[in-house]
Amino acid sequence: MAEAPRKSYYDILGVPPEADTKVIKDAYRRAARAAHPDLGGSAEQFHDVAVAYETLSDPQRRERYDADTGRTRRASAGTASAAGSSRTPSGPHPSAGTRVEDEDAAKSPPDYLPPFSPSAPPAVPLILAGRQVHGSPRQPGMFARRSSGVRARIDGELRTAALLDRALLPTYPAARLVNGIEFDDREKTTAGHVLLAGYRMAVIDSFTAAPGNFAWDGRSLRHQGRSVDLQLPRTVRAVQDLFPECNVAGWVVIHGAPDNPFAPVIDVPPGFDRSSTAVVQVVNAGTAVRTIRSFLSSGPAPNVVQLPVLARLLASAGS
Template identity: 40%
Template sequence: MGEKFLTHYQVLGLARTATERDVKIAYRKAAKIAHPDRGGDPAVFRQITEAYETLVDPAKRHAYDKSYASGRPAAAPAAGSAHAQAREGYRGSYGSPGRAGFAQGPGFSTRRTSGPRPTAGDPAIYLPAYESLAPGETPLMPRPAAAQPVHGAPRKRGLFGASSRLAREARTAQLVMQQVLPGIPAARLINGLTAPHGAGYVDHVLVSGYRMAVIGSMLVPNGAFRWDGSTLVHGSKVVAPPQLIPATRAFQELFPECNVTAWVCVHSNTGNLFEPVIDYARGTAPDGSSTVNVANAARFTREVKHFLAAGPSPNAVDLSILDRLLGGMY
């Protein structure tokens, strides 16, 4: 948790919307400071060069964005250099997510800080704060985009069942927008992401603070169901939920600062949020403690809100996390 990971955009101090010309200018400025011939740190210079070689090549940059811009450990720049000062300023404003209500130094500390613990209903704060930027410094992403609660839309894919899948995903997205987002100002819903573990897509990702929900949905017939931890059982029929575990594990590896779990919203064809009725085997209740949590629409919204609100700094919009998620949309 204490080790800072930087994306190529952060290494060069660029927004994801930077042009090729912006990349070249940023590289020249950074290279002048970090070049070993000028007393710079070789590790930092290698990091800057790798960032430039990736972002200046359109094909490499597209592939990098689709990989959710996986960060690398930040190299330790030479003390007193402009690059070091900028890096330390970023760390100071960004901090370490850690555990809400506890002090965070270079490592993990359990010393309780003063002041009330932030709640999910508090106004959203941005990390790093836009107000902390130096004059002329480029933010990780434009503030209007960071303030937008919903990004993207259900994506049409495949030839068969496309209309029913789009309708189901739209119902889930609408449910989140109506029942979850109004109560958690920092929550951000991203729809139609590319799958981080291979081919395909992820329906939705919902993030607030340092908790992330990977969301899928399914439509089932009327009746009572039982969830045994891996399948829904309806009478003598077994209904498998969407396969979200690979994507959830991949997101957890990509975003180690977050607690990532999968959620399946089960819709009935009646439109009643409390249907279908689902009985749960011992230890499989959808409370966020399982890798996959399955619930009808009413319980889904209640449990997801609790899951997000119980996390550290639930009122924080981490710009690094959000920016990388948006980069993985297309």
């Protein structure tokens, strides 16, 4: 039986060949959500969506693609061959039937998506894509440093960056940590750290604990009976909107004594399920590494490094 003709990149995104950049971007967001492996799609489907967007959103790549295909709605056999050749340089790609999950991710080398070739260079230079740590926590001005709250955040972010670099990244080759994020969206959304692995993204804020324990019930954080305003839930929602291709969750890491990452600085109600998959978790340093790693590695194809996503994170990172 003859194989069905391969869909063109325009068909994959559901746009006409004359679509402008905004239409293509909007279509990509819809297609990425529909194809996302965490939402019923597959790594193979998401790969096709990512490659289609990377090609059609770049004027030069799109021009070459249109010349090769004659801007037809349905790709020919020759087009299928050309499109297929762009998938070979980085080796076989995970599909729905060959997903690398859970602890296998810790032992697997990174698989870069979309694959690249001399005619289709990667979205991030390989010397950068291969690094696991990027950027640094932002530093406030001289007067802001006098605030105890600002100092607690700075100390917390420095300790979190060091913790992740020491305890998580060496065991997870595909994870990429980006520090000091400020996105160029309407709200100028900021985040202390973002960890990217596969199709999942962990957004992390942190601070050092003030005297007295914190209380967390899964919805609100209190310190000595007074409510603590958490920015992270809003940040997670904003980041999810910016990166519809990812499953985004958040962590607030509260650091206690430097020599005890499991210091009991957070009280929880009896029977509280610490393993629940909440959008935002509040944890101590010791629990942070375990729960963040579990979230990232339990997603589909967790050893993938999404180069377009990493490129956008690096563009927003502190120097």
